[in-house]
Amino acid sequence: MDRLNRTWPQTFVLTGFGAPGPVRPLAFLATLGVYVLTLASNSFIIVLVQADAGLSTPMYFFLGVLSFLEVWYVSATVPTLLLTWLRGRPPIPAAGCFLQLYAVHSLGMTECSLLAVMALDRHLAICRPLHYPALMSRKAQLGLAGAAWVAGFSAALVPAGLTAALPFCRKQVAHYFCDLAPLMRLACVDTAWHARVHGAVIGMINTCNFVLILGLYGGVLRAVLKLPSAASRAKAFSTCTSHVTVVALFFGSAFVVYVGLPGSQAEGTDKCIALVYTLLTPFLNPIIYTLRNKEVKRAVRRVIQQIRAILKGP
Template sequence: MDHLNLTWTQTFILDGFTTTGTLRPLAFLGTLCIYLLTLAGNLFIIVLVHADSGLSTPMYFFISVLSFLELWYVSTTVPTLLHTWLHGRSPIPSVACFLQLYVFHSLGMTECYLLGVMALDRYLAICRPLHYHALMSRQVQLWLAGATWVAGFSAALVPASLTATLPYCLKEVTHYFCDLAPLMRLACVDTSWHTRVYITVIGMINTCDLVIILGLYGGILRAVLKLPSAASRAKAFSTCSSHIIVVTLFFGSAFIVYVGPPEIRAEGRDKLIALVYTFLTPFFNPIIYTLRNKEVKEAVRRVIQRMRTVLKTP
């Protein structure tokens, strides 16, 4: 009980990145600009999907859900990163630290499930076109989207609760947010069992989901190669290319940090790699889904034209 009380009453110190002189304000301004652009880009996709009827398809519905998730995902960690850029080593109450840990991993696992659902949507659209709209009805879309959030927030309870009940002897977290490995280094006890549980839970979820995604894309590839013309094959592949890029960025960086060899997850390296999936991936997602997508560009033109018409109307 004393260990549990110690865990919940102490304050941790986030070290952030070690920068000095003029680099710190420049890093703060750069991070702030990318953060604001990330929020604006994901909000833009959400508004566009709901404003244009041409994007009222299951694929764009799930893209808007992904953008909504990314708004929360990036906002879970970047404010603490900005604070450490501005003030250096920053204290964070243990309750806030463990809450950040839980929310961050909940959203990460939700995105993992959501990327799998998006792959399923593309599989049904290409491999079952005649039954696609019946199989992916609005009710099914809402159910699948809701299920990803429930599954993500449920799965994260295991690593978050185990970490929160560890006894801690040290306070300095060598990271810019509260994550599993940096926190476990501060524990007073051997955490090898906890590490195995974390790798099993997070690794199994990510691995199973990735295997399912690869299996679905294997089916898509077989179906596309059977199409009669090169134009139809190119069109089918184009609807999947953006999702493939996002899957590669997300799963690649996540596996390196949480499942990769210990030397890669060493202090200092993990927070650099973490920038990819906590900061850069949410920033690039709107760019990937807009610049590489003709339908989105056409929807933007329609919305702008509609706005011009409304403004011209006396």
């Protein structure tokens, strides 16, 4: 305990965004609105996948898992963002700061792995349609989803543990949540070695999953181009476009912030880009997956009809 007192300040201070006073209430309300809508829309998908038998396929199982993850992911950062809009520069206990750091990275790397699992599901459905039910059994679905969570929460121990072990001379975190780059700038020692380790671990998770996704979709593209009719090709592509859009949003912003050496970005840049994967992507995911999805729209109508029938009674 004495060692922790010597190396950690009792609290860190989140500086957030340097917005003028009159803008803060509007920013708070806008952020709160997006947060509530994100929680509601992702929770709706979870309930819909569980309630409607027509969505009991592997694709929608993984979509439900992704929505569950997004509820926690957005909740790991947005509350402190709201506090920065509301209170200016809120303090956060040191232990809470490192817990947030671990939560953000464990959930983020879990999402990387889960997106790769979802690409594998689409690859098997299109390239191995006859063997797909056996290959993607319920046991396989649970195993793949569980492996994604274990991989993410295990890998995040490295950057979170190494950062928590640093001695800190300052306590103002130039971010709206506790992240690697802004925390490392506060250290009393040279963090070049830590940055290389962080970049290697996070870069390996991001790069391996991204390369796997590219390879799987390369196989999907070859298989789709061999289909005899334009209608069948369009139908096959339509099951992948939503996932590809989410992959581009999430991996694009994550690569910019983390695959380069953490701490190498200019102050202010990383927190702006972080808004994409911590707030915008969880908000857009339900919209992207449901806007052009006829099966989800039909499921919504079926659930509404069931609710109406229950309310009307016998």
